[in-house]
């Protein structure tokens with residue numbers, strides 16, 4: 001749509017009685033949609049509106065979307081609430097409750113390590129959301145810091161674009177999850193993975209919360225497996241017989257590496273935290289704790305806490321103290337707080353940089369910025385945590401095919417990639433659109449109906465990408 005007709009469209013919508021949302025600014029840009037902060041003019045409520053990038057030509061197409069199907073069924077304080085679905089001019093909009101930032105923002109902007117209490121609080125809440133989701137029969141498939149949204153002391157799981165019904169029939173051939181958080185069975189093209197892939201991702205995220213660095217920052221699928229081996233060691237037949245079969249089925253040979261104890265890489269973490277991360281990042285999906293079991297792990301023992309912002313909504317959420325709540329607890333004036341608080345280790349003086357010293361042996365990482373700049377990461381220990389560049393993976397790899405509107409990789413291609421051990425490069429463009437007022441009708445809390453919207457213009461910006 002050109003500028004003039006776009007303006008006319010906005011005018012038309014502004015005069016419409018359906019005109020309800022005022023767009024404020026863009027807050028995120030993902031593979032499938034751009035997300036905007038907006039205000040409901042009738043209620044004053046701040047919301048997040050996700051505008052999907054592809055077009056939807058019928059309402060049936062929209063309500064069959066995984067994101068709609070799965071999110072409509074979910075009602076949990078640690079799962080971001082889908083309030084409304086709007087379709088107009090074949091464009092689909094999701095209206096979500098608004099969250100202040102995502103976990104990646106917090107990691108990226110962090111100058112010193114998070115305290116274990118903060119990490120415990122976030123993880124405990126996420127596991128509660130996941131336990132609920134898995135019990136509801138869904139698994140997320142794309143957990144990463146960007147998809148964990150934070151507002152004050154509350155954290156919620158977001159982005160159900162790849163969520164799967166547990167009851168759905170394998171084989172799952174679609175490309176799943178962001179590389180750095182991708183479970184080994186997915187990397188090895190297992191057609192039979194399950195909710196344990198979310199638990200692997202949580203192990204990697206938990207470690208990243210401690211060190212402010214990704215645990216397995218692979219630059220391509222082969223390098224991803226290499227990074228995993230270099231940390232948790234090459235899987236043995238006893239450890240993961242199924243994985244060895246999967247590897248041989250695609251003609252892949254694991255590199256023979258011993259691995260490192262996680263306490264060496266994450267010295268600021270308590271024994272309990274290390275044990276939990278180690279169990280979550282087990283090669284064999286059957287050996288990973290379920291979300292419900294993770295909540296019972298000794299890392300969370302003795303914690304019974306309801307974040308203030310959740311107290312009115314739920315009286316049963318158990319969460320340990322958090323960053324936000326810590327200051328309150330320090331003031332010792334928390335009304336309505338009940339239960340025991342776990343003793344938490346204070347944030348250590350350990351430089352997160354040190355945790356990656358091991359990477360200097362055998363594993364080199366490069367950060368590519370703006371096409372040309374390659375920065376070799378020599379000795380992380382020499383660089384202060386807040387001076388180091390922060391790494392981000394591409395949202396997803398370039399698709400080789402489209403499967404039901406989603407990117408897909410064939411087994412043979414991944415096998416070839418793994419076998420070739422090529423180090424990828426390239427860049428993932430992040431699109432940005434300009435805000436405009438929005439009117440809305442349409443689906444509301446489970447009732448498919450009509451919708452309204454406006455056109456957005458697009459321009460390109462670029463995100464950083466790890467290579468080498």
Ligand SMILES: Nc1ncnc2c1ncn2[C@@H]1O[C@H](COP(=O)(O)OP(=O)(O)OP(=O)(O)O)[C@@H](O)[C@H]1O
Pocket residue numbers: 027028029030031032033034035048050080096097098099100101102146147149158159160161395396
């Ligand atoms: N409810 C929300 N409130 C505030 N910000 C949000 C909300 N939902 C999403 N965002 C922001 O927008 C970003 C992209 O959203 P989302 O992950 O849903 O899009 P996507 O296209 O599915 O992305 P991906 O590439 O991860 O698949 C998030 O990382 C987050 O920063």
